[in-house]
Amino acid sequence: MNKLDQQYTDLLKTVLEYGVDKKDRTGTGTKSIFGYTIRHNMKDGFPLLTTKKMPFKTIVTELLWFLRGDTNIKYLVDNDCHIWDGDAYKNYSSNVQPWEPHLDMNQFVERIKNNDEFAKKWGELGPIYGAQWRKWSFMDDSLGYRENWEWDSIDQIANLINDLKTNPDSRRLMVNAWNVGELDSMVLPPCHYGFQVYTRELSLEERLSIADKFNPSIREDCLTKTHHPDETEELKLVHRHEFLDSLGPNVTPQKRAISLMWNQRSVDTFLGLPFNIASYGLLLEMLAKEVNMIPDQLIGNLGDVHLYSNHIEQAKEQMDREGFDLPIVKLSSGHNLRAAVKGNFDEIDPNNIMLINYQSHSAIKASLSN
DSSP states (O other), rough: HHHHHHHHHHHHHHHHHHOEEEOOOTSSEEEEEEEEEEEEEEGOOOOOOOSSOOOOHHHHHHHHHHHHHBBBBBBHTTOOTTTTTTHHHHHHHHHHTTOOOOOOOHHHHHHHHHHHHHHHSSSSSOSSSHHHHHHHHEEEEESGGGGGOOEEEEHHHHHHHHHHHTTTTSSSOEEEEOGGGGGGGGOOOOOOEEEEEEEOOOOOHHHHHHHHHOOOOOHHHHHHHHHOOTSEEEHHHHHHHHHHHOOTTTTTTEEEEEEEEEEEEEETTTTHHHHHHHHHHHHOOOOOOHTTEEEEEEEEEEEEEEEGGHHHHHHHHHHHOOOOOOEEEEETTSSSTTTSSSSOGOOGGGGEEESSSOOOOOOOOOOOOO
């Protein structure tokens, strides 16, 4: 079994063995533990579970929705992604006026898809992830006294990409979705409330391994042409890196590795977590290509990790399955993800991001608790 599916299976076992019964917001009931970490090396493959079939296009669509700064389910519905339908419908049901016709869920989704005015009113979820990632609101105090302040916004994703390119060793490479002043305006406060990025310089061996794929003779040239017996090991290392640099970006394009760690306060272990792992894995791939780095470590710090009471049997079924090798991700054109993220995130087509060599067990159905 691949290491990711094994980690996930171990987590399911831990929750079932050590979890305590807890009440929850949805009224479903959970078995819960507090505190867990998942760590995946991106060299092992794209982090999509294989012990049950995962809807990759849905995961891609949701992530692109976040990156667009969108907070209305219209884009999701138009792209056949329905994981936020329940939250929007719950908000609609709670606020629709008594004299207005009350639609069922299917009618509601159909109206969102075909009626722009209805979608604008009832498809909006408030300032959730997309708004915080791309348009974090704050008061501009440049005009002086508080009563003169005006609203402004910060594009955290654009700032992150700029900082990665200009100051990659910064310890402030962070994006936050937990905007305390706007939590009450959201249909659901963020579960995965922030992420941090970390980069490091590639070792000489890592860079040589990349060069080997281009031309195996580069390794020998690097080690022999830069060999000076009187030099210190430190100076030899510098000269060998300089030699690789001189070959140009087509031969040794990356000089750094990039890792991503996300923090999550509430973890729906059976339905939500597999989505979160793959989504942040894809985000890491996209950021890496945009700033010309190698995807390295993906880490999830998990808070209230729970299995809903109506997911217990499904979890046990999945635990009995043996995982397959992990897939890889590419664009449909055969190029890497860099082509998709060089432009505006609004312009990325979910259909252009493809999953390659994905083998999995069958899907396991379970009800989503809203």
